[in-house]
Amino acid sequence: MRAVVRRNKQLVCDEIGELEPAEGQVLVRTLACGICGSDLHALHHMEHMIDLARRAGGADNGFDPSADTVFGHEFCAEILDHGPGSSKALKAGTRVVSVPATLTAGGVELLGFSNRLPGGFAERMLLSEALVLEVPNGLPTDQAALTEPFAVGFHAVAKARMDADSVALVVGCGPVGLAVIAALKAEGHGPVIAADFSPRRRAAAERLGADIVIDPARESPHDRWEGLGVPKARAAQQMMRMMGRSFGRPVVFECVGAPGVLQGLIEAAPAGAQIIVAGVCMETDRIEPSIAITKEIELTFVFGYTPEEFAGTLRNISEGVIDVSGLVTAKVGLDGVADAFVALADPEAQVKILVEPGL
Amino acid sequence: MRAVVRRNKQLVCDEIGELEPAEGQVLVRTLACGICGSDLHALHHMEHMIDLARRAGGADNGFDPSADTVFGHEFCAEILDHGPGSSKALKAGTRVVSVPATLTAGGVELLGFSNRLPGGFAERMLLSEALVLEVPNGLPTDQAALTEPFAVGFHAVAKARMDADSVALVVGCGPVGLAVIAALKAEGHGPVIAADFSPRRRAAAERLGADIVIDPARESPHDRWEGLGVPKARAAQQMMRMMGRSFGRPVVFECVGAPGVLQGLIEAAPAGAQIIVAGVCMETDRIEPSIAITKEIELTFVFGYTPEEFAGTLRNISEGVIDVSGLVTAKVGLDGVADAFVALADPEAQVKILVEPGL
Numbered sequence: 266m267r268a269v270v271r272r273n274k275q276l277v278c279d280e281i282g283e284l285e286p287a288e289g290q291v292l293v294r295t296l297a298c299g300i301c302g303s304d305l306h307a308l309h310h311m312e313h314m315i316d317l318a319r320r321a322g323g324a325d326n327g328f329d330p331s332a333d334t335v336f337g338h339e340f341c342a343e344i345l346d347h348g349p350g351s352s353k354a355l356k357a358g359t360r361v362v363s364v365p366a367t368l369t370a371g372g373v374e375l376l377g378f379s380n381r382l383p384g385g386f387a388e389r390m391l392l393s394e395a396l397v398l399e400v401p402n403g404l405p406t407d408q409a410a411l412t413e414p415f416a417v418g419f420h421a422v423a424k425a426r427m428d429a430d431s432v433a434l435v436v437g438c439g440p441v442g443l444a445v446i447a448a449l450k451a452e453g454h455g456p457v458i459a460a461d462f463s464p465r466r467r468a469a470a471e472r473l474g475a476d477i478v479i480d481p482a483r484e485s486p487h488d489r490w491e492g493l494g495v496p497k498a499r500a501a502q503q504m505m506r507m508m509g510r511s512f513g514r515p516v517v518f519e520c521v522g523a524p525g526v527l528q529g530l531i532e533a534a535p536a537g538a539q540i541i542v543a544g545v546c547m548e549t550d551r552i553e554p555s556i557a558i559t560k561e562i563e564l565t566f567v568f569g570y571t572p573e574e575f576a577g578t579l580r581n582i583s584e585g586v587i588d589v590s591g592l593v594t595a596k597v598g599l600d601g602v603a604d605a606f607v608a609l610a611d612p613e614a615q616v617k618i619l620v621e622p623g624l
Numbered sequence: 625m626r627a628v629v630r631r632n633k634q635l636v637c638d639e640i641g642e643l644e645p646a647e648g649q650v651l652v653r654t655l656a657c658g659i660c661g662s663d664l665h666a667l668h669h670m671e672h673m674i675d676l677a678r679r680a681g682g683a684d685n686g687f688d689p690s691a692d693t694v695f696g697h698e699f700c701a702e703i704l705d706h707g708p709g710s711s712k713a714l715k716a717g718t719r720v721v722s723v724p725a726t727l728t729a730g731g732v733e734l735l736g737f738s739n740r741l742p743g744g745f746a747e748r749m750l751l752s753e754a755l756v757l758e759v760p761n762g763l764p765t766d767q768a769a770l771t772e773p774f775a776v777g778f779h780a781v782a783k784a785r786m787d788a789d790s791v792a793l794v795v796g797c798g799p800v801g802l803a804v805i806a807a808l809k810a811e812g813h814g815p816v817i818a819a820d821f822s823p824r825r826r827a828a829a830e831r832l833g834a835d836i837v838i839d840p841a842r843e844s845p846h847d848r849w850e851g852l853g854v855p856k857a858r859a860a861q862q863m864m865r866m867m868g869r870s871f872g873r874p875v876v877f878e879c880v881g882a883p884g885v886l887q888g889l890i891e892a893a894p895a896g897a898q899i900i901v902a903g904v905c906m907e908t909d910r911i912e913p914s915i916a917i918t919k920e921i922e923l924t925f926v927f928g929y930t931p932e933e934f935a936g937t938l939r940n941i942s943e944g945v946i947d948v949s950g951l952v953t954a955k956v957g958l959d960g961v962a963d964a965f966v967a968l969a970d971p972e973a974q975v976k977i978l979v980e981p982g983l
Binding site for chain 1: 673676677679680681682683783856857858859881886891895901904905906908909910911912913914915916917918919920921922923924925926927
């Protein structure tokens with residue numbers, strides 16, 4: 266079958282071996298699979314990523330970043346066949362999504378970061394029958410494929426300790442930031458301030474329900490806290506508390522993941538802010554702890570999601586609580602993937618590109 | 625009256641002006657005042673400290689770090705006289721402690737970091753009648769003077785989200801670490817692991833109730849997590865949860881405050897750990913966010929305490945819930961302060977030195 270293979274830090278279309286579903290597995294046809302920012306980074310820096318993940322105690326089942334890999338972990342697929350001993354609860358032809366992990370006799374393979382099993386940039390995949398979720402009737406495949414990136418936002422919001430009066434600031438409106446905005450609004454939080462330099466991403470933030478959308482080239486989003494009732498300085502906060510006046514806990518979602526962003530937020534956010542770090546900065550970064558201490562900042566680093574959060578996200582999308590229509594800005598076949606990786610470097614050109622191996 | 629004055633980055637004994645209590649103030653005789661690590665740092669680096677505090681939005685009422693300052697914010701004192709309009713609820717001769725802040729017509733003066741009012745390294749001070757707390761009968765002055773540093777530990781523990789099975793690791797057993805250990809045990813938390821290179825500080829940690837005391841030169845304290853039921857890797861934690869087995873949330877108290885310590889903890893602590901950053905690192909520090917993300921680490925930067933936490937600490941000490949006896953390793957008069965600052969650079973030589981202006 267055909268697949269896009271990462272080989273020598275390049276993406277090449279090639280034939281790879283056919284797949285045979287083992288016990289507990291289903292063979293699926295990939296209908297659509299999103300390109301993630303981590304794929305862009307992994308194309309050139311996978312060795313570094315894996316080194317960091319191993320130092321963090323992550324399990325990758327012996328993945329060799331120098332060997333062939335088929336990326337793709339944001340997918341919607343259609344069941345083709347079942348492995349031995351299957352319950353066949355979901356029949357062939359059923360559209361499904363899944364957390365990108367497949368249980369094998371040799372351990373858990375992380376789809377998209379495995380040498381043994383292909384991810385979604387291949388015509389077919391092997392999924393675990395126990396992990397697949399049926400796409401509810403009528404939800405378009407394009408939207409179902411966005412379950413995975415939106416689950417990341419769901420998880421980030423679940424880690425925020427918001428109260429009824431909380432004000433949220435989402436810094437960076439790429440796919441992670443947009444997923445955070447959607448999850449905040451789905452949970453009824455607000456006001457939500459969103460900031461991004463790109464007009465296209467700001468428009469997407471607005472469509473997903475951000476209450477205040479800011480171009481940081483023209484205005485600092487941090488100028489808005491006080492107008493929304495959140496004093497920035499600790500002394501002013503203490504004064505309000507002494508006067509018996511309450512104010513919402515400030516929560517900032519860092520969805521950029523570049524060096525320096527964290528320190529900028531430590532300096533600019535209100536005292537007492539919880540900063541949810543969802544943007545993945547792969548480089549060493551510099552912070553000034555004494556400023557974070559004086560302001561009693563909390564840095565909550567978040568990663569991934571639980572299976573329950575993934576399922577909740579699919580439900581939110583399928584029931585219209587989160588409207589993800591319009592976020593897919595391009596679709597490509599397997600032979601368009603390499604060019605799509607280049608196009609995604611420009612935030613103005615694209616939000617989310619889907620790969621459709623059938624195109 | 626006599627005081628130790630910081631002048632040209634040196635400590636000199638000098639005569640300073642007499643004090644007159646204004647409305648709402650009490651004039652007190654300083655009985656004892658501890659030397660804090662922040663005093664040691666401020667002697668040489670006050671300009672930098674104040675610059676950082678201002679960037680953090682801290683209020684210091686126009687403090688000029690290049691002008692004369694009398695340090696000392698961990699004190700026990702005796703009321704001498706009351707300002708006009710005083711309730712005189714506490715009579716002259718009453719021993720008191722106070723959060724180190726005095727309300728004046730011109731704003732709040734932070735005692736120990738003020739050009740207008742002296743801190744505790746002076747024979748007398750002006751305190752706010754509304755903020756002083758009577759030292760309960762019989763509590764020795766030495767121990768009452770430890771209320772302030774132990775309130776720092778009380779606050780740090782209040783910011784930790786411990787559960788019934790939580791395991792706590794206290795890294796660094798200087799005054800801040802010891803205060804954290806005492807507060808953890810006062811709240812009934814445990815087991816508490818304590819780590820410090822100094823035998824003297826390890827002995828103090830043990831006396832304050834640490835359950836496991838470790839010399840990090842011989843053994844990593846992080847080797848103990850698994851034996852106490854806390855898996856370190858995220859995959860192992862997920863496996864335990866899947867099997868329905870609970871484990872305590874790992875909480876680490878960073879009480880060192882030197883560059884590199886934070887990143888060391890991010891790498892070595894269990895996945896999901898909350899790291900309470902109580903040690904004040906005044907330099908720019910380097911972290912690797914991607915490792916913190918993969919492990920879902922939480923960095924909670926803490927500072928100071930509330931008036932309620934200060935009062936609760938005095939109560940804990942006076943009722944014997946926290947036994948602070950034996951922590952004062954030396955006492956000096958005003959003319960011994962400069963040498964005491966030098967002696968405190970060696971963690972083996974001293975734990976806490978009290979200044980007694982009457983000596």
